[in-house]
Amino acid sequence: MFVVEGIGGILAQSTSLLADALDMFGDALVYGFSLIVLARSERWHARAALLKGFFMLAFGLAVLAEAGYKLWHPPTLEVVTMGTIGFLALFANLICFYLLYRHRSDNLNMSSTWLCSRNDLIANVGVLLAAAGSHLLASYWPDVVVGVVIAALFVSSASGVIRQAIRALNAPPPAPSPVTTKPVTIQMPIKAPRKS
Template sequence: MSACCSGGCTPPAPMAVDGRYRRILMVAFAINLTMFFVEIVSGWLAGSTALQADALDFFGDAANYGISLFVLASGVRVRAGAALFKGGTMAIFGLWVMGSTAWHAWSGTLPRAEIMGAIGLLALAANGTVTALLYAYRQGDANMRSVWLCSRNDSIANIAVIIAASGVFVTATHWPDIAVAAIIGGLNLSGAVQVIRRARQEWRAAAGGAD
């Protein structure tokens, strides 16, 4: 990459002219909103903390893509501000999942492994599609970076849910489900730190007259 890696130039120009990126965001928004409803119902039926956490993750990502579409043609400071907001919501979500996981570790019941596995595979297919579509834009500004990180982290989380389903089936305990829910929360916290750090750099650059 260029000197942008060290803050030596301004962030990319708005992406309004890139119709393909806008269409990808619209597809990603539709996929994530649909999967939120699928997983929230399935998580309740299966008694799975990991599926419920992943469902809320899908909802957060749908909001992420919606915000990205809204600010796509805006200036650098607006897009950086949107990324800061999304980074903050990612952090809040991660903390909520950690707290919910701790509560379910104490009071949770045995999840239904077959539902966890089937929905985990469906979610992986959905997120894998979005991640592949967004791959070319993973090194964009903070706003684009946040979109890429959400999709990548979700694909990792889906693989973990599938593994947890196998673990629940083999061990007949809820601990694999609890462990994956904690991983999902940790991924959101890690992604939030990266997004906020980059958004702050771009905000400062724009404040200095780079916008």
């Protein structure tokens, strides 16, 4: 979906579609990393969450920069392409969201992964609203506004995930559970005295 949405975003000259495409690429990397660390320690979960946070932050800032560029170079949008690909992306993300929903409270790793999926659904709805608004108003402004809102959501979520991950990484490791040892009694077999 990242490839499909990325090509569609370039063809449609859509900020919101490109924002969602970049997010999908990050999610593909993030989901893979989340599966790799699934059976590892809490510190690995925190590292995975930190990586996700930085991905979300980078994508948010990239989309803000792209939206700023479009303010100076107004595009001609292809709203039909935006809407079609937006619906495809929404369907793909609904499947991911459904699969992740019951694991959203398992640990920091799964919680941050689910947060990425939730952001995707919001972004997909935003892309569809941008397509509809741009068509009705015959303007690129709805697309730029939705792109900026999606980017702000990425930056906000990223800062929260990064803070949680850093707290988890800086927390002292859990104290080992005390081991209680019981004295071991060794019983030697007693030989019966020999008869002479």
